[in-house]
Amino acid sequence: MVETTTGLRPTYPIKTDRLDLRPHRREDLDDLYAFHSRPEVVRYVPWPVRDREQTREALEKKLVQGELAEEGQWLVLAIELRESGTVIGEVLLKWDSIANRQGELGFALHTDYQGQGLAREAAEAVLRLGFEELGLHRICAICVRENADSARLLQRLGMRQEGHLVHNTFFKGEWIDELVFAIREDEWRQSG
Template sequence: MLHEPFRPDYPIETSRLTLRPHRPTDLEDLLAFHSDPEVVRFLPWPVRDRAATEAALARKLDQAVLTEPGQWLVLAVELRETGTVIGEVLLKWTSAEHRQGELGFAFGRAFHGKGYAAEAATAMLRLGFEQLDLHRVEATCLDDNQASARLLRRLGFTQEARFVDNAWFEGAWAGKLVFGLTAERWQAPVGDGGQDEIRSIVEGFFAAFTSGPGVEDRMTALRDMMLPEAVIISSSENGLAVYDVDTFIAPRQKMLTDGTLVDFHEEAQSGRLEVFGGIAHWFGRYSKGGVLGGAQFEGGGMKSMQLVRTAAGWRISAAAWEDDAPGS
């Protein structure tokens, strides 16, 4: 048990966010995502109406201080630019003897894929390891919640277990993934300059363009890999086509889901990676193939990606590609 209550020095500021105790005036913002089935489909509480959200908020008002193991810090995540509460981040003090904690988070659908969850979770991990003196922080998610699993890996967590049919969830058995992050790993310098994380992002970029179930989740993950201001360029004999994140992703997601492009896959074949401090560049060959408009095709080309290190991890700042010339 702590000698005195643990109350962080609120508010906790990040580059874009403010983490703070909940207030009664947060009700409307919380209701916006507590009542969204897409947000709560992987969470351990049901879709909430106004009354249920108000009751949940009343409990959160007293969850800004830790006095004994088993308690949670539950903080509102406020987008500083607008003052809107866009999500919540949680840290549980699970054991004093073993210096253990647990991380959790939930964010409104409109704020997915923008790096906010990673930014808030990073601040909460810093609080847990550097102020609460935790040795290890655990996080869990349902097996199907691959967006959260990817985020935890980017935060430095290692998947330690997968429990099969571990929980009866929304009328069916669900598996659970268990992740862990130790203080030693958190504090260790990144010896490879972040190359493992960067290569994972490069692989994830190509993997996003796979037809079949899960396209929407893969595209959401792709957005999270990119800066909101990222620029994507296609070069061809007809000139340049320049996209922002939305105009790049939207038509490709449509083609992969409306039957235009089926049995499609794209993957990196070879490439080189260069990292210097907080900037990186990947340049390499890729292949692709599938059925477009009823006709089978195979192809490939070269792609370049520039990445930068942010508070939430590495992100793609620009990408450019050119397909092989026909018949080459």
């Protein structure tokens, strides 16, 4: 069992086969705006379609989210396509609880890059961070029931659906159902 209370300060970039995961930089604004401004990208994520100034404001907050120092914080990493140097999305890890060693996974990807296994590649790297470096016992992910693509991705990551919460969140003007997925550290190790 890995114990941790010191947080997570990864060495960047975190390299996968095709991606570099790293903290955001101010130079990411154009790439970030390219997907934060798309209705089809933000349809199932907590933020609205953003204009350039709203994207700039969001980016300023992301600039300091490259490490986890205490529970309740989100690690927010740019997904950079190494071949082009383009930021094509974001992958997130929340440190929910020190005592219970719980975390939460999140991601958003530009529609032009979906369906190529890139979100899975980024999410696998973040699961590895959560289990191997942060010492988490369990990582969950929550998605809107209608977001079938994300639900399939979570299943491909080895996460099982643990719950279906009915009309539990008022989201973008309506009550929605959410699906809760999770994987434990021992299950993750067995699947690898």
